[in-house]
Amino acid sequence: MKVILLDNKDSFTYNIVNILRCYDIELDVADSTLFSPEKLKEYDKIILSPGPGLSDDFPILKKAIRYSEESMKPLLGICLGHQAIGEYFGGQLIRMNHPVHGQRISCHVDNSNPLFKEIPKEIEVGMYHSWTIRSTPNKLKLIALSPDNVVLSFCHKTHPIYGVQFHPESFMSKQGKKILENFLSL
Amino acid sequence: MEKLMFKEKFTRYLKTQTPFLFIIDFECNSPLIFTLDEAKEKGVLFDVKGLRNVVYRPVSKTIDMALNPINQTEYFKRFNNVMKHLINGDTYLINLTFPTEIKGNFGLKDVFNCSKAPYKLLFKDEFVVFSPECFICTQNQEIFTYPMKGTIDANLKNAEEQLLKNKKEEWEHNTIVDLMRNDLSMIADEVVLNKYRFVERINTNAQDLLQTSSEIKGVLKPNYQETLCDDILRLLPAGSISGAPKTKTVEIIKENEIEERGYYTGIFGIFDGKEIDSAVNIRFIQKQKQKFVFRSGGGITCNSKADEEYEEMLKKVYIPIEK
Numbered sequence: 227m228k229v230i231l232l233d234n235k236d237s238f239t240y241n242i243v244n245i246l247r248c249y250d251i252e253l254d255v256a257d258s259t260l261f262s263p264e265k266l267k268e269y270d271k272i273i274l275s276p277g278p279g280l281s282d283d284f285p286i287l288k289k290a291i292r293y294s295e296e297s298m299k300p301l302l303g304i305c306l307g308h309q310a311i312g313e314y315f316g317g318q319l320i321r322m323n324h325p326v327h328g329q330r331i332s333c334h335v336d337n338s339n340p341l342f343k344e345i346p347k348e349i350e351v352g353m354y355h356s357w358t359i360r361s362t363p364n365k366l367k368l369i370a371l372s373p374d375n376v377v378l379s380f381c382h383k384t385h386p387i388y389g390v391q392f393h394p395e396s397f398m399s400k401q402g403k404k405i406l407e408n409f410l411s412l
Numbered sequence: 413m414e415k416l417m418f419k420e421k422f423t424r425y426l427k428t429q430t431p432f433l434f435i436i437d438f439e440c441n442s443p444l445i446f447t448l449d450e451a452k453e454k455g456v457l458f459d460v461k462g463l464r465n466v467v468y469r470p471v472s473k474t475i476d477m478a479l480n481p482i483n484q485t486e487y488f489k490r491f492n493n494v495m496k497h498l499i500n501g502d503t504y505l506i507n508l509t510f511p512t513e514i515k516g517n518f519g520l521k522d523v524f525n526c527s528k529a530p531y532k533l534l535f536k537d538e539f540v541v542f543s544p545e546c547f548i549c550t551q552n553q554e555i556f557t558y559p560m561k562g563t564i565d566a567n568l569k570n571a572e573e574q575l576l577k578n579k580k581e582e583w584e585h586n587t588i589v590d591l592m593r594n595d596l597s598m599i600a601d602e603v604v605l606n607k608y609r610f611v612e613r614i615n616t617n618a619q620d621l622l623q624t625s626s627e628i629k630g631v632l633k634p635n636y637q638e639t640l641c642d643d644i645l646r647l648l649p650a651g652s653i654s655g656a657p658k659t660k661t662v663e664i665i666k667e668n669e670i671e672e673r674g675y676y677t678g679i680f681g682i683f684d685g686k687e688i689d690s691a692v693n694i695r696f697i698q699k700q701k702q703k704f705v706f707r708s709g710g711g712i713t714c715n716s717k718a719d720e721e722y723e724e725m726l727k728k729v730y731i732p733i734e735k
Binding site: 356 | 498499500501502503504505582583584585586587589590591593594595597598601602603605608651656657658659660713714
């Protein structure tokens with residue numbers, strides 16, 4: 227299996243790599259600002275990394291989501307990548323009054339969803355964001371929520387497209403490795 | 413050219429097990445490398461946990477210092493610029509530093525002699541470092557880093573408990589831990605967080621401090637000597653004195669600080685013929701046109717308050733001494 231991890235000039239990308247190295251996959255990491263969308267067809271799965279600023283600062287993100295929508299290839303967006311998915315499907319991005327950088331919070335997940343397979347319903351996750359998708363767009367299904375009702379994860383109703391607002395690669399997300407493993411086994 | 417020569421020597425000394433000293437600036441423009449004798453000849457003295465190229469007796473000396481820092485209005489203006497970026501999510505954590513002119517009864521060499529720190533460096537008559545913070549060290553094919561974030565006056569009531577319970581300190585520490593896990597993962601495999609937020613004590617000329625650190629470990633590749641120089645350069649600037657995400661954060665630092673960092677917040681290290689041990693160049697005094705300047709700063713997050721950060725920056729203008 228060939229996986230492409232699009233790095234949005236982030237400093238947590240290699241925490242994802244550190245996890246993915248444990249699995250028997252072929253992984254490429256590419257600077258998302260230099261990556262040509264034509265190359266997406268060489269891969270079986272796509273991961274969009276976290277990153278600074280807004281998803282529109284990284285035009286490749288929405289192209290990758292469109293490609294996944296058309297090709298049915300699994301795509302996982304983390305933080306900024308999650309927000310790109312939300313916006314692509316018509317969700318509204320809002321700035322939070324209190325950004326949550328470096329916070330560990332509890333999160334309620336729908337473990338009947340393949341992304342959260344064999345994961346407890348209540349998990350701790352690490353957060354680094356100052357923007358969120360306000361409500362889940364029609365084409366998407368909400369699959370994780372924070373205690374104060376912030377959308378923490380959604381998936382497409384008919385396509386293997388997943389977004390997580392929290393950081394599975396953070397040391398604070400004890401189930402993060404399992405979540406990435408679940409994505410790889412989609 | 414300088415960089416090429418640096419890399420060539422670094423790799424050759426590693427392979428031939430020749431002990432050496434290296435110093436790299438924040439901007440990575442002017443890396444320096446010396447064999448231990450060369451260093452001594454050039455007036456570059458070090459003491460890394462007792463391994464040193466100079467015979468001296470650590471002296472006990474009372475240090476008196478008068479501070480002339482950046483004025484608050486100026487600091488607040490720059491702090492507020494940085495806060496806009498934090499609120500916008502351009503950065504989650506940013507280290508903002510400023511120079512403070514100091515006057516006192518000492519020279520750079522006195523500071524080198526009487527300060528107590530695991531990592532000490534005296535660079536000619538230009539600057540002195542007495543750093544508590546390890547950058548990376550190697551041990552039997554493994555690499556370690558010890559990000560340090562969070563300090564408190566040790567004399568406060570329940571100081572340790574207060575420090576560990578402080579949410580802002582915890583969030584900032586978490587960010588640096590994830591950042592340094594990321595950085596080690598760029599150059600090593602099987603990166604793990606070994607110890608989380610352990611407390612250490614530092615004695616200073618003004619007060620005693622408690623601080624929290626974590627330990628992160630990775631496994632180096634079998635032939636790591638071939639690539640270690642490039643690997644170390646790839647880790648720079650160090651996460652604890654830049655921030656996350658690093659690329660954008662360094663841009664914001666450059667826009668808002670008064671002067672180039674230079675060797676301040678760069679790194680220095682030694683290779684003892686077997687392993688590398690290195691420090692982040694914090695607790696740094698430099699001589700600028702016959703004046704002494706102490707450079708300090710702190711990590712700013714979206715929860716930081718300008719007046720508290722200003723105080724924090726000045727609180728770090730101290731010299732740790734033998735007691």
